[in-house]
Amino acid sequence: MASPADYANRIPITVGLMLATVMNSLDSTIANVALPHMQGSFSASQDQMTWVLTSYIVATAIMTPLSGWLSVRVGRKAMFLVSIAGFTLASMLCGIASSLAEIVIFRLIQGMCGAALIPLSQAVVLDIFPPAQVGQVMAIWGAGAILGPIFGPVLGGWLTDNFSWRWVFYINLPIGLLAFGCIWFFMSRDRGGGARPFDFLGFGALVLFIGGMQLVLDRGPTLDWFSSPEVWTEAIVAGIGLYVFIVQTMTATHPFFDRALAFDRNFVSCNVFGFFIGILLFSTMALMPPMLQGLMGYSVFGAGLLMMWRGLGSFGAMFVVGRMVGKVDTRLILGVGLTLSCVALLQMSHFDLTMGAMPFVTSGIIQGVGIGLIFVPLSVLAFATLDPKLRPEATSVYTLMRSLGSAVGISMMQALFTNRAAVSHADQASQVQPGNPAFGGLLPPGGGGGGGDLISLNGEITRQAAMVGYVDVFRLMLFMTLAVMPLLLIMRPPSRAASPSEMVID
DSSP states (O other), X not given: OOOHHHHXXXXXXXXXXXXXXXXXXXXXXXXXXXXXXXXXXXXXXHHHHHHHHHHHHHHHHHHHHHHHHHXXXXXXXXXXXXXXXXXXXXXHHHHHOOSHHHHHHHHHHHHHHHTTHHHHHHHHHHHHSOHHHHHHHHHHHHHHHHHHHHHHHHHHHHHHHHTOTTHHHHTHHHHHHHHHHHHHHHSOOOOOOOOOOOOHHHHHHHHHHHHHHHHHHHHTTTTTGGGSHHHHHHHHHHHHHHHHHHHHHHHOSSOSSOGGGGGOHHHHHHHHHHHHHHHHHHHHHHHHHHIIIIISOOOHHHHHHHHHHHHHHHHHHHHHHHHHBTTBOHHHHHHHHHHHHHHHHHHHTTOOTTOOSHHHHHHHHHHHXXXXXHHHHHHHHHHHTSXXXXXXXXXXXXXXXXXXXXXXXXXXXXXXXXXXXXXXXXXXXXXXXXXXXXXXXXXXXXXXXXXXXXXXXXHHHHHHHHHHHHHHHHHHHHHHHXXXXXXXXXXXOOOOOOOGGGGOXX
């Protein structure tokens, strides 16, 4: 909980939290566009280079649930300082890495150290500001958390084009040093040592579940999913881990996560929401770059510029919604955000190969505003009815669910895209016959000759099939967004804001 000194220094502390959040969220996507350049430096295959991304995701997902317990055990300030210092040092090591093995190991360290930054910073913000100001502050904090993945590819592309891929990691050094200084000088040191006994079995089971599931999602598309014994093995391990974790949580005297979290309907429903928001945001971010570059012919930097409009929409919406929280029913704001997201996905489900840039811009702005209207109210509602002592664990669970949503969503939507594109290609190719007037004489009557024309025709069919795949994915995301709307009916609005003095606890 916050001390009087933290309450007095909440502005510089928030600056430090924001810097740490931006640094962490940038690294979730900034390295993506630099992968081809890293591949050349390390003489690695494309499949091997994916571990630069997945090692970071797996380490973050596994360490996120542990961050809440550790922050209570050793103290939040100590946890912050170690996390920021470790993340910054690992970033420097990634920049000077000379082999694939080195950068994968350093990315693992980076993910382990960065896992605590977002959930802990969210918990501190909730403690050092009175409820009347939480909406506005969460909007500012949320801008760093949500805009990092959006602006990461643009910044990464610019740094790679103008300097080197190593600068996508070096850029963290000044940010990390500033964040470390703000926390060191302005945040008071809490005693720590108040954590309940550690549940080794529960944590181990959770690690098995997250690690096994992540490997299934990562390896499944390459190995044709459950036709592979490896994927089956990883799925069984994940299932056993989930079963043991649930049983341990229900029966243990001191479970890894407090059972009280499962009995707060706001927290549970908001976690389900957060899972689907992870799918909605990060799946779109994963699908749009290859569509813009591969199908529409945009450069890496040009695709990033088009995607920036989504970020600008979110950025503007967050500052507006910060003033609305506490004055307008939070559930109504969420409903408007979901509706706008549906409008954007409906527009995206009508994309075609002949359109210009404007549909990307308009749908991006609309979806960005919708996500911005969802992000802050969802965070406020999730913790509105929770006991403050549960916040360290609750923020870890909340961040974990959003991360799992993004991992599941990216893999699921990529797999669906591949399947729908292949089905569409087969359907269109079956119509390629010499007598079909739709092909304008590209096929000679005897079926022979015209090799160049056939290659061109197959290329065009592939492009059309890929667009069909993207459209089908966007349509599924639309239906998923509509499906979570009824959860608004079971949420309770936050209680009347307490006075600032009520938030200061020794």
